[in-house]
Amino acid sequence: MNFKNFNFVGASKYFYTFSIILTIVGAIFLATVGLNYGVDFRSGSNVDITTTKELSKEQLESILNDLGIGEDASITPGEERVNIRFNQILTESQDLALRDAVHKLDKDASFEINTVDPEMAKELGRNAFYAVLLSCIGIIIYVSIRFEWRFAIAAILALMHDAFVVVSVFSIFRLEVNTTFIIAVLTIIGYSINDTIVIFDRIRENLRFAKIKRHSDLVEVVNKSLSQTFARSLYTALSVVIAAFFMLILGGESIKMFSLAIVIGLVIGAYSSIFIASPLWLLFKGKDIKKTKAPKPKTEV
CATH class of the missing domain: 1.20.1640.10 (Multidrug efflux transporter AcrB transmembrane domain)
Structure with a gap:
């Protein structure tokens, strides 16, 4: 050339x-x-869910609203992976409740939750x-x-x-x-x-x-x-x-x-x-x- x-x-x-x-x-x-x-630079919880069934954004929004944690949540759905970002840090009870609710729709779903505090x-x-x-x-x-x-x-x-x-x-x-x-x-x-x-x-x-x-x-x-x-x-x-x-x-x-x-x-x-x-x-x-x-x-x- x-x-x-x-x-x-x-x-x-x-x-x-x-x-x-x-x-x-x-x-x-x-x-x-x-x-x-992202959650790395601001406090909150980042939840990655690996699913075996496709979960719609509406289904996830309904779960979060029922648990009272949907107001500040941002949902990014995918075919086999769903990301939910919270501006607040999930408590242990909220974490368990979210897992139970998702497992009712997909019992084989796996979770990866990363939490970053303000400091x-x-x-x-x-x-x-x-x-x-x-x-x-x-x-x-x-x-x-x-x-x-x-x-x-x-x-x-x-x-x-x-x-x-x-x-x-x-x-x-x-x-x-x-x-x-x-x-x-x-x-x-x-x-x-x-x-x-x-x-x-x-x-x-x-x-x-x-x-x-x-x-x-x-x-x-x-x-x-x-x-x-x-x-x-x-x-x-x-x-x-x-x-x-x-x-x-x-x-x-x-x-x-x-x-x-x-x-x-x-x-x-x-x-x-x-x-x-x-x-x-x-x-x-x-x-x-x-x-x-x-x-x-x-x-x-």
């Missing part, structure tokens, strides 16, 4: 526009409706924030030591872009955010920085043999570096996205949000490494390059 003459730097403006629009929309949704936190929910939220923050700081230090500060700033801005876009998509479509989502974000950051480092390494290598006199020379180096690494980035991204996609389609309910976040993040990370990170470095580096001015016409005497 030959992209030798493709103007990656010129095409980046379209991706900048797309990312800016998505960022603005995501920021609006985050400010107004926030995230749809644990706050601690999980703090730890998730610290995990993302520390990973970003570590990446800044690593890239600064291996390359230079311009590469580090461009890389971290691209990573923040990747993470924020994934968070924005989950906010816009009201998808559940739980601990597996945080794992997915950290995985996306790791994958994206790996792809970005490969491109930056090629840019640095090409700079050693380039004679940079004008801004256009710098643009040429970036385009050349991206053309040399584009096929590698594309094929690597496709192979991982395909695997994550089948995890999403064929995987269990517990990893669906993880798989979806991975698919979205890998696609965003693949294009940000090429069309966001590298042009950002060019923007910072280009300020040091004086653009050549047209020579002034000679005045005849």
Whole structure:
């Protein structure tokens, strides 16, 4: 696949526009409706029921209303698995009553109940924030030591872009955010920085043999570096996205949000490494390059 003459730097403006629009929309949704936190980040009980018979949402709502716990419950039915999320923590008597009521409809149904108290929910939220923050700081230090500060700033801005876009998509479509989502974000950051480092390494290598006199020379180096690494980035991204996609389609309910976040993040990370990170470095580096001015016409005497 030959992209030798493709103007990656010129095409980046379209991706900048797309990312800016998505960022603005995501920021609006985050400010107004926030995230749809799972039970991991807020107190309550999460009940997963594996059934041998299909139970309708109406049947489950009737059971919960009869038990007096249906007001704050959210039911997600499935063919062989039903999820019920409560904003309150179920007591032992409510737990037993729910099991007995469901067993009357399906005697072979099995239960998995996870409970998170308010203090644990706050601690999980703090730890998730610290995990993302520390990973970003570590990446800044690593890239600064291996390359230079311009590469580090461009890389971290691209990573923040990747993470924020994934968070924005989950906010816009009201998808559940739980601990597996945080794992997915950290995985996306790791994958994206790996792809970005490969491109930056090629840019640095090409700079050693380039004679940079004008801004256009710098643009040429970036385009050349991206053309040399584009096929590698594309094929690597496709192979991982395909695997994550089948995890999403064929995987269990517990990893669906993880798989979806991975698919979205890998696609965003693949294009940000090429069309966001590298042009950002060019923007910072280009300020040091004086653009050549047209020579002034000679005045005849």
